[in-house]
Amino acid sequence: MSLLAATPYPIILLGMCLGTIGVRPTLLAWATVMLGALSGLGAAVVIVVTGQPHSWGLSMVAALPFVIVALTTIKDLTYPLINDVSTDVDAPPRFEAALHAAANAGRDMAFPKRFAPIVRDKYPELRPLILREPKREVLERVASLMAEMPNWTATFRDDSRGLVEGEVRTPFLGFVDDVVVRVADDGGSTRVDMRSKSREGLVDGGANGKRVQGFLARLADA
DSSP states (O other): OHHHHTTHHHHHHHHHHHHHTTOSSHHHHHHHHHHHHHHHHHHHHHHHHHTOTTHHHHHHHHHHHHHHHHHHHHHHTTSOSOSEEESOSSSOOOOSGGGGOGGGTTOOOSOOGGGHHHHHHHOTTOOOEEESSOHHHHHHHHHHHHHHSTTEEEEEEETTTTEEEEEEEOTTTTOEEEEEEEEEEETTEEEEEEEEEESSOSOOTTHHHHHHHHHHHHHHHO
16 A cells, blocks of 8 residues: 555656656656646545555655645646746747747747737736946846856847847756847847747746746846
8 A cells, every 4th residue: 555655756757757858748748747646646545445554644645746736736827827928018029049949840939919918917027127238248248147047058149139049948847948038229228128938838837927037137136
């Protein structure tokens, strides 16, 4: 019976390994983790029904992954049901390198217009960053910061258009998202806009919004 309580853990470990080694689509790794969590719930029910010694303790061990997944899912659903955010929803930065990524083949990489009012309403703090430095210096700072960020990889840079683009690999399961930063002259200042888009999944649990806010905050403090 104690072995039954351990049922979900090897399945979840397999899913995490699939994500770590870069198996695509990453949703396969996610689905494997979900399967492990559900198997734990099933194992917990079997343990309780059979009434073996220490059944409640063992059932809690088996059901723990399901509880964690359920709580995480509930938390994620408190965020807007979108997967693409930008500091400029009227004229968001456009992707270049991401258009040619195999994982994005056949995808519409344009910013969904229906997301614009949602971003304005749910992310009022998501605004362009205005800096005093010249455009050229800010562009260098953006590129340097992107190179320093863990799990970030720069994929494209166009100084004439003020674009720096990259990919971000999430620590858990290895989901890859696309980011692009646009640096432009703004009178006597320099304006920085940023966009972050999930490659997989219809919702992001707030990840893209947090990513943009975090990057721009670090850029402002650099």
